[in-house]
Each structure stands twice: as structure tokens, then as C-alpha cells.
Amino acid sequence: MDLQYLEENLSGRMVCPGSPQYQESCRLFNDLYPTYPKVVVYAAHEPDIWHCLHFARSHDLTTVVRAGGHSMAGYSVCEGLVIDVSGLNRVTVDTESSTAVVQAGTKIYELEAALEAEGFHVPGGGCPTVAVAGYMMGGGYGFTSRYFGLNCDNVLSARVMLADGTIVRASAEENGDLFWALRGGGGGNFGVLLDITYRVHGLGKLHGLRLEWSLQRTMQRREAAAALFLIQERFLPSHAYPQLGMQLLIQTDPDGGGKKLIACLTWVGQRSGLDEAVAPLLALPGTNVTLSLHAGYSEVNARLLSKMEAIPPGIRAYCCSHYVDQALDLPQMEALLDFYVASVPNAFAIVAMECYGGKINTVPSDATAFYHREALFDIFAFGFFTDEPEEQQSLAHNWIAQLNDFLQPIGNGHAYQNYPSRELPNHAWAYWGPNYPQLQRIKRKYDPDQFFRYGQAIDGRGATERTTSPLYTGP
Numbered sequence: 210m211d212l213q214y215l216e217e218n219l220s221g222r223m224v225c226p227g228s229p230q231y232q233e234s235c236r237l238f239n240d241l242y243p244t245y246p247k248v249v250v251y252a253a254h255e256p257d258i259w260h261c262l263h264f265a266r267s268h269d270l271t272t273v274v275r276a277g278g279h280s281m282a283g284y285s286v287c288e289g290l291v292i293d294v295s296g297l298n299r300v301t302v303d304t305e306s307s308t309a310v311v312q313a314g315t316k317i318y319e320l321e322a323a324l325e326a327e328g329f330h331v332p333g334g335g336c337p338t339v340a341v342a343g344y345m346m347g348g349g350y351g352f353t354s355r356y357f358g359l360n361c362d363n364v365l366s367a368r369v370m371l372a373d374g375t376i377v378r379a380s381a382e383e384n385g386d387l388f389w390a391l392r393g394g395g396g397g398n399f400g401v402l403l404d405i406t407y408r409v410h411g412l413g414k415l416h417g418l419r420l421e422w423s424l425q426r427t428m429q430r431r432e433a434a435a436a437l438f439l440i441q442e443r444f445l446p447s448h449a450y451p452q453l454g455m456q457l458l459i460q461t462d463p464d465g466g467g468k469k470l471i472a473c474l475t476w477v478g479q480r481s482g483l484d485e486a487v488a489p490l491l492a493l494p495g496t497n498v499t500l501s502l503h504a505g506y507s508e509v510n511a512r513l514l515s516k517m518e519a520i521p522p523g524i525r526a527y528c529c530s531h532y533v534d535q536a537l538d539l540p541q542m543e544a545l546l547d548f549y550v551a552s553v554p555n556a557f558a559i560v561a562m563e564c565y566g567g568k569i570n571t572v573p574s575d576a577t578a579f580y581h582r583e584a585l586f587d588i589f590a591f592g593f594f595t596d597e598p599e600e601q602q603s604l605a606h607n608w609i610a611q612l613n614d615f616l617q618p619i620g621n622g623h624a625y626q627n628y629p630s631r632e633l634p635n636h637a638w639a640y641w642g643p644n645y646p647q648l649q650r651i652k653r654k655y656d657p658d659q660f661f662r663y664g665q666a667i668d669g670r671g672a673t674e675r676t677t678s679p680l681y682t683g684p
């Protein structure tokens with residue numbers, strides 16, 4: 210394999226085994242699945258991607274694309290060629306038309322900073338170093354999604370380089386099927402996403418509020434469960450309070466080891482509206498207000514979720530996700546909190562609930578490839594662990610397995626494709642539900658040779674125009 214030939218054609222950097230940067234170039238956010246590519250190319254511009262695809266096809270080299278490297282299942286590194294697009298991170302805002310063209314490798318913090326500088330916003334996730342490519346193609350949930358929709362709901366068009374090197378634009382007018390698939394179909398399936406054109410929204414400062422409940426004693430857990438139940442009853446019917454963004458964390462305080470329920474709330478609009486909305490919550494026994502601020506989106510997001518920053522770099526994790534579409538009863542809330550306190554293996558492992566409703570749930574489940582429009586919330590867990598002591602890995606693994614057993618009867622059988630797990634049975638149904646056969650047909654059309662493939666890639670083989678593929682594994 211003539212890697213020198215490839216390198217001569219590149220403007221970007223190429224890293225191979227033996228190079229001082231090699232170990233670093235193999236790493237993802239979650240280092241659970243160490244994988245060693247033959248070559249990693251840091252694309253400097255779009256022609257580099259073209260050369261990589263051409264080279265990979267002529268050498269039959271397995272190829273994946275990496276943007277922010279946050280795939281929890283490790284799907285953005287492979288043993289062949291990794292095309293890293295993190296250097297393609299330009300954001301161009303058009304204030305006249307309220308649109309922004311965002312290159313695929315742009316990180317959420319880069320996107321929000323560029324938009325905020327012009328007084329604009331598009332929903333972004335909690336983790337600032339996630340990149341838009343993977344985030345958007347999996348849906349893209351953030352604090353303002355109940356008000357502005359998922360990140361993918363704000364996409365006007367996208368440009369994609371297909372495996373044969375041709376570039377196509379996908380929008381409502383052009384290649385509408387691909388446009389449908391890119392919004393929720395998940396990264397790494399149809400081609401290399403080059404850039405996204407968003408409809409952006411004028412947004413000034415937001416209100417942020419963090420409420421906490423201790424979980425240490427049984428009585429305190431009952432109080433916290435009552436708060437969870439009230440949040441569900443008051444805010445989660447899909448029409449209620451779309452201005453209110455909510456992420457609920459069940460976690461262990463890195464400072465003192467105390468276990469807590471934390472409600473991170475944001476509000477678009479006047480403070481009086483937030484005060485009215487949360488008054489019944491504040492009146493509950495055991496409620497502590499630990500943060501209140503009025504600031505730009507990035508600051509509110511960062512400060513509300515600041516406790517997650519205590520997660521040390523290089524940490525590894527198992528994860529799981531379950532969508533819930535039927536309201537839980539109070540004993541189920543109590544059981545969830547009791548379960549966490551009794552079973553959590555270390556101070557880093559968290560359970561979180563991303564609350565849906567509002568604009569997210571106004572979009573029909575088949576209008577885009579993102580199926581989960583009936584959900585009340587996504588409940589997910591990151592079973593983080595460090596290398597020491599050695600048994601941490603099996604403890605974290607067992608914890609996620611127990612949590613899956615606990616959550617399965619509560620969930621609707623679906624999982625968020627942006628929190629993928631290699632161990633999820635029937636992943637196609639879990640991520641895409643009845644939208645999967647259509648995704649298979651689109652995969653077959655735009656990537657007929659199945660060039661882009663990984664453990665949970667959409668499988669276009671056998672997909673036909675009329676019938677459900679035999680590979681489709683829905684119930």
C-alpha cells in the first residue's frame with residue numbers, strides 16, 4: 210500500500226504507526242475500545258477527503274470519519290483509514306438571512322461562540338467538545354430543544370461527499386431522501402458530511418437555575434422522588450412550558466461524595482415566567498437552589514453542568530439509553546433513586562434524564578429519520594470508570610447491565626442513537642424503529658457498495674423499493 214502516494218496528495222497531516230503522534234491520533238473521548246488504524250488523515254480541506262476516499266477504495270481499506278471523537282461505542286476509529294475532519298471547523302453566519310454554514314468538524318463550543326457573537330443560537334448539547342457532525346446526524350438534544358427543536362430540526366441543507374467522491378447537496382428541494390436520512394439516521398452511514406446550513410434564531414440571555422436534593426437518607430430520597438414526580442407531571446406533558454429546558458442528573462458529588470438529584474433548568478423569556486413555573490417545586494421540602502444566573506447560552510450550559518467537568522480526561526465508560534413515553538408513578542421514581550444509591554460503583558457514574566416535549570414532539574416520527582418524538586424523556590447512564598483499581602471496569606459493566614434490567618420495563622424499547630452501546634440487542638429497532646427500512650433503502654441508493662460500515666451501521670443490503678428487508682429486525 211503506497212501511503213507515500215496518498216501523503217503527497219494531501220494538504221493535511223497524515224499519521225501512521227511509529228509516528229510520535231500516533232497513540233494520540235487513535236484515541237477517542239471514550240477509550241474503552243482501543244483500535245489501531247493503519248493511517249489517520251487530518252483533512253485540511255475537502256480535496257483531502259476526496260483523496261482519502263479514492264485511496265481507500267482502490268486499496269479496499271476500511272474507512273471511518275471522525276469529527277469530535279465522542280462516539281460512546283468507539284465507532285469513529287477503525288483498523289484501516291480514519292478521516293479526521295476536526296480541522297474543518299469554520300462557521301459563517303449570515304445575519305441578513307438568519308442562517309449559518311457550519312463545517313462538519315466544528316465543536317459545539319465553537320459553534321455557540323460564533324453564533325452568540327452575532328446574537329444567534331441553534332440548540333447545542335451539554336458537552337462543548339462534541340462536534341456537529343455526529344451530534345446533528347444522531348438528532349442533537351440540548352437545553353433549548355424544547356423551544357427550538359432538536360439540532361437536526363434546524364437544518365436547512367447539508368453537503369455530503371459520497372464514497373465515489375461526488376458531492377451532493379441534501380435539502381427539502383434536492384435529494385430530499387438523503388436530507389430526511391441525515392437528520393437522525395446517525396453518523397458514518399451515507400457519506401462524509403462536509404457542512405450544514407442551519408436556520409439560526411435570535412437569542413439574548415437565558416435564565417439558568419439549578420436545584421438539588423440530597424439522596425443520602427431514605428426520607429431525603431422520598432422528597433427527591435416527589436420533586437421528580439412533580440417535574441414530570443407539571444412540565445412533561447408535551448404542550449407544557451416549552452420555554453423550560455430541563456436535564457436531570459442523579460450523580461455523586463465529586464467534592465464530598467454525597468449523592469444528589471440535580472435539576473438543571475433553563476428558561477427563554479422573562480424571569481417572572483420561570484418563577485411562576487417553578488414555584489411549586491421550590492415549595493417542596495428538601496429543595497435547595499444552588500445556582501441562579503442570567504447569561505449567554507454557553508455560560509448557562511457550562512455552569513449548570515459544571516459538575517460533569519470533574520470527570521477526569523482519559524476516563525472510560527459503558528453506557529445505556531432508554532426512552533420513556535409513559536409517565537412513571539411515584540414508587541417507580543423512588544425505586545430509581547434507591548437503585549442509584551444502592552448500586553452506583555464509583556463517584557463518576559451518572560444517570561441523567563433529558564426531558565422531551567415542546568417543539569421536539571411537534572415533529573411527526575416519520576418526518577425525519579429521528580423517530581423518538583413521543584418520548585417524555587430519554588433516561589441514560591454513563592458508567593464511567595478509571596483504570597485503578599482494576600475491578601472498576603467489571604463493576605461499571607455490571608452496573609450498566611443492572612440498570613438495563615431496571616429500566617427495560619419502564620422504557621418503550623427505544624434508545625438514543627447518539628448514546629450507542631455495542632451490547633444493545635436489536636439496535637436498529639431501538640434507534641430507528643419503523644423508520645429503519647426507509648433508511649436501508651436510502652443507504653442502498655447513496656452508498657450502494659456499503660463502503661461506510663461499522664458495527665451498527667445501517668445495512669442497505671437486501672433493502673428493496675417495496676418490501677421490508679429480511680435484515681430488518683423490528684418486532
Ligand SMILES: Cc1cc2nc3c(=O)[nH]c(=O)nc-3n(C[C@H](O)[C@H](O)[C@H](O)COP(=O)(O)OP(=O)(O)OC[C@H]3O[C@@H](n4cnc5c(N)ncnc54)[C@H](O)[C@@H]3O)c2cc1C
Binds near residue numbers: 276
Ligand atoms: C460526554 C458526552 C456528552 C454528550 N452530551 C450530549 C448532549 O448533551 N446531547 C446530545 O444530543 N448528545 C450528546 N452526546 C452524544 C453525542 O452527540 C454523540 O456522541 C455524537 O455522535 C458525537 O459526535 P462527534 O462528531 O463528536 O463524534 P465522532 O465519534 O467523531 O462521530 C460520531 C459518529 O459520526 C460519524 N461521523 C463523524 N463525522 C462524520 C462526518 N463528517 N461525516 C459522516 N459521519 C461522521 C462517526 O464515524 C461516528 O460514527 C454526548 C456524548 C458524550 C461523550
